[in-house]
Amino acid sequence: MKNPFFILLYIFFIIIILPVLLTIGIYKDNIFKEEVVQNKKIESLNIKVYNSKEDKVETMNLEEYLYNVVASEMPATFNEEALKAQAIAARSYVFYKMENGGDKIPQHKGAVVCTDHNHCQEYLTIDQLKKAHGQDWMEKLWPKIKKAVDDTRGKVLVYEGKTIQPLYHSTSGGKTENSEEVFSAKLPYLRSVDSPYEQGSPKLVSNVKISKNDFVNKFKSNDIVISDNIKKDIKILSRTEGGSVKEIKVGNKVIRGRDVRKILNLNSSDFEIKVSDNYVNIITKGYGHGVGMSQWGANGMANKGYKYDEILKHYFKGVKIEKKY
Structure with missing residues (x-):
């Protein structure tokens, strides 16, 4: 006669253990298939x-x-x-x-x-x-x-x-x-850093030469009045950590450097203004928002x-x- 213990163990394996193992296998297979499908989607995003x-x-x-x-x-x-x-x-x-x-x-x-x-x-x-x-x-x-x-x-x-x-x-x-x-937001990863290897850039330094009349008229069209004494009416008040003009007094107003950039269509907001007898020379460094x-x-x-x-x-x-x- 066969040992009852082994018969019971065999029945326990068939009824309890085997279904669990099959379920786990199916579950893992489904996960694998799902991951493959997901990866396939991402690969062809x-x-x-x-x-x-x-x-x-x-x-x-x-x-x-x-x-x-x-x-x-x-x-x-x-x-x-x-x-x-x-x-x-x-x-x-x-x-x-x-x-x-x-x-x-x-x-x-x-x-x-x-x-x-x-x-x-x-x-x-x-x-x-x-x-x-x-x-x-x-x-x-x-x-x-x-x-x-x-x-x-x-x-x-x-x-x-x-x-x-x-x-x-x-x-x-x-x-x-x-x-x-x-821009308006202060982002921790967008901090001012040195950028020392830009010598090859064709717009590292640029010079814009504008007649005094044109210079005055460009600001006048933006409701900013400049007197005949341009040198006296232009004064840079502050600069950013990166070197751009932050605030500048232009005639009867104090405006931002990036506003001047827009008005005069400059390459950047990092600029110097030099007034000669008949012209205004604007020397800019860089190109873009910086x-x-x-x-x-x-x-x-x-x-x-x-x-x-x-x-x-x-x-x-x-x-x-x-x-x-």
Whole structure:
């Protein structure tokens, strides 16, 4: 006669243990399948882009969208490490918009971002890039742009677990600006830092020469009255940590340096005004708002041997690079 103990153990295994093991196996398999599906979705992440020139919303693969953005925003002749830094900044911009209601912005018409460079990132189509640079550029430098994006695939900048607002500009003039000096928000990762390697920038220093009459009339059209004694009526009162004009007395008013930049159409808010007999000379340093990453500074750092992560962590304080997919 068979041992009753083994019979009972066999029945217990069949009734209790085996169903549990099968359930666990199915559960794990479902999780694996779900993860595969999720990863598959992320690997082919598509975004909605509002084409402002054609007034329509288009669905684009994020990485393919970034090829055109990087090619439009930064010279393809730049060092590969600078292009990689630009690619991560551009990708971070998209994720920031995705996480902060970019599709709710009226100008986007339901899309996450738009192609208007005054509102979002610069985006030129393949045909526009060919027209701007020629077929030789497409053959030699377009692959370089694509490689910079591909080599950083899925990587974004985060601060305390959240994707940052990755502002960037052409040239800082030697030092970047704190965000609150230019925009309303004070952000901990957008702090003023030195940008010493911008010597190659064609707009590192610029000189605008305006006749005294034109100078006076430009301000007059903005309800600012300047007397004939321009030298006496212009006085810089304060500067930002980055060196830009913060406040300036112009005639009968005290205004911001960035207002003067707008009125006179200057390259930046970091300027000096010199008055001669018949003309007003305005010497500006840098090009753009000056907050975040200097593109020419990034290229200068890359040419000095810095890698893309070192460049990004220099211009964006306290950030980490996170791989989203």
